[in-house]
Amino acid sequence: MVDPKKISRRKFLARSAGALAGAYLGFSIPKYLSYGFAHAGTFPGHRMRYRELGKTGLKMPEVGFGGYPARDPAVVEYAIDQGMTYFDTSDDYTNGVSESTIGEGTKRRRDEVVITTKWHPWSNTRADEMLRTLDTSLKRLQTDHVDFLLxxxxxxxxxxxxxxxxxxxxxxxxxxxxxxxxxxxxxxxSGHDGDLMEVMNYAIEIPIIDLILCRYSFMDYPAEPDLFRRAKEKGVAVVAMKTLAGARGENLAPFKSKHATYKQAALKWVLSNQDISGLIISISSPEQVDEYKLASGPVLTTADSALLAGYADRFGSQHCRMCNECEPSCPHDLKIADTLRYSMYFHHYKGMQEEAGRLYANLPSNAKADACLSCAAPCQENCSYGVNIKREMGRARRGLSGAWI
Ligand code: SF4
Ligand code: SF4
Structure with missing residues (x-):
């Protein structure tokens, strides 16, 4: 397995797209997957495919509905019509708007969908507090139960x-x-921090853990497939998130082939790992449903791999992998990974500007990116991925401060 931290850009680009899909991207892709079966941006008669959710007896669509930015119940209903029947939300997303939107959109079709919500057991540490939070979630979701609680x-x-x-x-x-x-x-x-592997390797040993939700994309952490394989062997479902390596919503025109958009290629890469049950991707519009659903079914092609290689070359130094490795070197103890994640929400997630500003505003005043203005940026030496941290923190500060303050 090749560690993307150690492979040079020149070597990366020198590889053929098919070989690159297997080597750089973390696991081998059978040769037949690298040829043919490309699907067009529109595909009449497309049908979503479904996979088992571990040993639960439930299934999920290969492409599930990430509910963080959900605002419109009609979009939720449209997603169900398109076979996108797995909904992921959390009690803390958008002050409850996400759960309420999903509740409104699924209430007439509860039997057709799988609903996952989440708890924050660091803010609620007692059982009675956690159960009260769950009751609030169920009320918003307009259901008497959730299928998964993470x-x-x-x-x-x-x-x-x-x-x-x-x-x-x-x-x-x-x-x-x-x-x-x-x-x-x-x-x-669920998790996405630098200690993700440690956390999830521990989690899959716990008998009541039926599902893990992990960040996973063609640019992040090729060690994860080994975890996913062992989870599958234990009957623990794996759902992937943060699959787009930055969710960039702009400058993507050059990253499109005759058969797939960049985003479809990135999702197909994730789905080519058969040890995962499916993925979730943030959705706020019917156009996104139409684009993302087409990643289910057809396999990763050489053209897709070439798109991903081009994207990695263009945006790799702007994409924070949330590994936290740079943070101990920051003299101001800034939460660099969190700030850059909020910046990603602000700049690239449709309809998430206000939420991103809220998250940034919740950071302590001495933990804001203003400190970067007069800093020599020792953090820079400690990012193995070559992220231009000072520049990206500046971009975060300009966007997030303006959005909220
Ligand atoms: S540039 Fe910003 S993030 Fe980097 S060390 Fe300085 S204050 Fe910390
Ligand atoms: S900026 Fe680099 S080192 Fe810091 S958390 Fe992101 S990827 Fe890791």
Whole structure:
């Protein structure tokens, strides 16, 4: 397996697209997957494909609905019509608007969909607090149960604790009660910090963990396929998120082939790993449903791989992989990965500007990117991915401060 931190851009580009898809991108792609079967940007008669969700007996569409930016129940209903029947949300997304929108859009078709929401057990540490949060979520979702309840965003950079969150006896007490009450069918864990592998390797050993939700894209962490393979062997479902390596919504015109957009190619790359059950991608419009659904079915082609290579070359130094490796070198203790993630929401997620500004405003005043203005940027030496941190923090500051303050 090739570590993308160690491969040079020149070597990366020198590889053929087919070989590159397998080597740089982290696992081997059978030769037959590299040829043919490309689908067009529009594909009449397209049908979503579904995969098993571990040992739960449930299935999910290969492309699921990421509900963070959801605002319009009609878009939710349209997604169901298109076979996108897996919905992911959280109690803390957009002050509850995400859950309410998904609830309104699914209430008449509850039997057709799988709904996942999440808890934050670092802000609610007692079982009674967690159960109250769940009741609020169920009310917004207009249902008496969720199919999956995930312990949200486990990682050292998210709340200062990591695996400790999965060792809290109050959490297990709350889950047991919620299951007895019929409010939760299955449970799992989500994360995206630098200690993701440590967290998820621990999580898949816990008997009540039925699903893990992990960041995974062609530019991030090729060690993950090994985790996913072992999770599958244990009957734990794997759902991928943050699959677009930056979710860039602009300057993508050059990254389109006759058969696929950049985003379709990136999603197809994720789905070519058969150990995952599916992926979620943030959706706020019917156009996004139409674009993303087409990633289900046809396989990754050489043309797709070439698109991804071009994107990596153009945007690799702007894309933070959220590994947190640079943060100890920052004299101001800035949360660099979080700030750049909020910036990604602001600049590239449709309809997420206000939410991104809210998240940034919640950072302590001495942890804002203003500190970068007069800093010699020692962080720069510690990013193995070559992200121009000072420049990207400046872009974050300009966008996020203007959005909220
Ligand atoms: S440039 Fe910003 S993020 Fe980098 S070390 Fe300086 S203050 Fe920290
Ligand atoms: S800027 Fe680089 S080192 Fe810092 S969290 Fe992002 S990818 Fe990791």
């Amino acid at each position: 312990v949200h965003q486990i990682g050292k950079a998210s709340g200062g604790e990591s695996i400790e969150r999965l060792e809290n006896s109050e959490l297990f007490k709350a889950i047991e009660t919620a299951k007895k009450q019929g409010k939760v069918r299955f449970t799992g864990a």
